[in-house]
Amino acid sequence: xxxxxxxxxxxxxxxxxxxxxxxxxxxxxxxxxxxxxxxxxxxxxxxxxxxxxxxxxxxxxxxxxxxxxxxxxxxxxxxxxx
Numbered sequence: 001x002x003x004x005x006x007x008x009x010x011x012x013x014x015x016x017x018x019x020x021x022x023x024x025x026x027x028x029x030x031x032x033x034x035x036x037x038x039x040x041x042x043x044x045x046x047x048x049x050x051x052x053x054x055x056x057x058x059x060x061x062x063x064x065x066x067x068x069x070x071x072x073x074x075x076x077x078x079x080x081x082x
Contacts, residue, residue, distance in 0.1 A: 002048045007057035010064060020064070024049075034067050041071035041078055051082030 003023055010016035017032035024047075030036045041047070054065065072078045 001046065002050070004050045004052060006052045007061045007065075008053040010061045011058050013060055016060060016064065034063065037064070038067050038071050041068065042075045044075065044078060046077040048079040048081065051080070054082050 005020075005023055009019050017030075020026065020037065021030055024040070026037070026040050030040055049068065051065070051068075054061070068080055072080045
């Protein structure tokens with residue numbers, strides 16, 4: 001599954017988790033917890049995530065990006081682009 005995330009859409013904390021849940025099709029137990037995001041991403045079998053506008057995003061996205069990187073290191077089926 002290939003997914004494109006726009007980092008600028010995650011600039012505000014209130015919208016970031018809803019955006020991620022919809023785009024990544026995360027289960028209901030993912031409720032805005034970055035540990036849960038990590039768990040969800042490491043459980044995925046195959047996923048390719050392309051991130052747009054990463055350089056223009058703020059500090060909050062940096063936290064999410066670090067979780068994405070950690071999950072990709074743990075899960076060989078998760079590929080990050082961007």
